[in-house]
Amino acid sequence: MSGREQPPVSFHEIVAQRAETRPDDELVRLVGAPGWTAADLWERGLDFAGGLSRYAGPGDAIATCLPPGPEAIAVTTALSALGAVELPLSADMDDDWVRTLKQTMNCTTTVTSNLGHLVVEHGDPVLLDDLIADGHRISPHKSAPGDPAAVMTTSGTTGRVKGALLPVAAGPGQASRVQRAMRYDASDVLYSFFSWHHINARHAAFLPAVLSGARLVIGPRFSASRFLDTVRAERVTAFNFMGAVCALLLRQPSSDRDRDHLIRRAYGGPAPEHLFHAMRDRFGITLLQAYACTELGDVATTSTAEIRPGAAGRPVPEYELKIVDNELLVRPRQPDLTFSRYVGDPAATGHAWRDGWFHTGDRVRLDDGWLYFEGRSADVVRRRGINISPDAVEDEVLAVVVPLPGRVLDPAAVRRHCAGRLPRHALPRYVSFQSSLPRNPNLKVSRAALRSRGVTPDTWDAESENP
Known part of the structure; x- marks a missing residue:
């Protein structure tokens, strides 16, 4: 050119x-x-x-x-x-x-x-x-940059699925923001195991690899047990994470080869601070976190030059942010960065775009210029007049617990554990043990599926123990 x-x-x-x-x-x-x-x-x-x-x-x-x-x-x-x-x-x-x-x-x-x-x-x-x-x-x-390019589906984890119409320039725009944060170059080998219908695989993995001169290795699906063998064999230097990827890796048996790989950074999140430290301490991998969504792409990113564990990143210059009643509102400073509408759903489009601001439905806070994700507004459980975040307790009414392999837990002990860390109004009444949690194709926990399943016959009830 x-x-x-x-x-x-x-x-x-x-x-x-x-x-x-x-x-x-x-x-x-x-x-x-x-x-x-x-x-x-x-x-x-x-x-x-x-x-x-x-x-x-x-x-x-x-x-x-x-x-x-x-x-x-x-x-x-x-x-x-x-x-x-x-x-x-x-x-x-x-x-x-x-x-x-x-x-x-x-x-x-x-x-x-x-x-x-x-x-x-x-x-x-x-x-x-x-x-x-x-x-x-x-x-x-x-x-043209504003021409329609793709209808990308939202995850549907916390609500009904919608199709967001993205313009031609949206994908390359997100890719440039990822590249700016991650600083990939021709020596990098990126690893993606997400579905091709998701923007993570397209705009946060493939296009940044193309722009930077790096190459991309694609896995058909995520496997925690085979992850380290795969990245060693393919000489991977970075990967993208979402949902439970890091937690699933940390649940694998420890090995003296846990740091025997070339990966030093990963893009994704946001993840809590304890997960950041656990990944760095065990695997030597730094989580460079971001706040992104299908409709907007990256809104906040963490660069290799400045990191704050637990934060979703600093707001990118392409967007203006404000917080109203703890909800994040975002407005683009440039054209053709965002989706234009939800296909066939003018009511949802009108609810999302109000006075030029996109209402994310996410609860966040800003601290010293860093954005912290605190949960979905739609996921808040209201009990005794108080809002409770499922990100703190997974669910206020019913706690679904996946024990580590070979561990046998006592539900009353689980509740006592919570009592030492949570206020009284947030204590789970019910405790259910499951072998796994329902997840969507991007490994996010499907809280809607958990709510639909509800209290099963084998669920422990604290009130039955203490009538």
């Missing part, structure tokens, strides 16, 4: 630039599989764009439901080159919601995977490789 040309603003332009400047360097691979160079990925993306051009052009919607990996990235590259709007889906999403979303977006084509082959569903299914056999190529579409 010459100095007179505009910098890339879209997904496919970033891939194309890497293919032009460093075509033969490995860019991405699946764990244990052969690597793809930037040139490989760009050529495959152009092939796919030619095949898919009979179904979509600029502004048209195509759904995808693909496992993470180079082929999925090539499909996203293709749709970006077509100027199409991608609807990334997950196989475990509610069928009725997916059907409604497709109808709202007038989406009649879906790219899926079957036995390792990409399949295009538009009437009778056809292999994508068959569609590209004739070698048809398109000229990549030049998108």
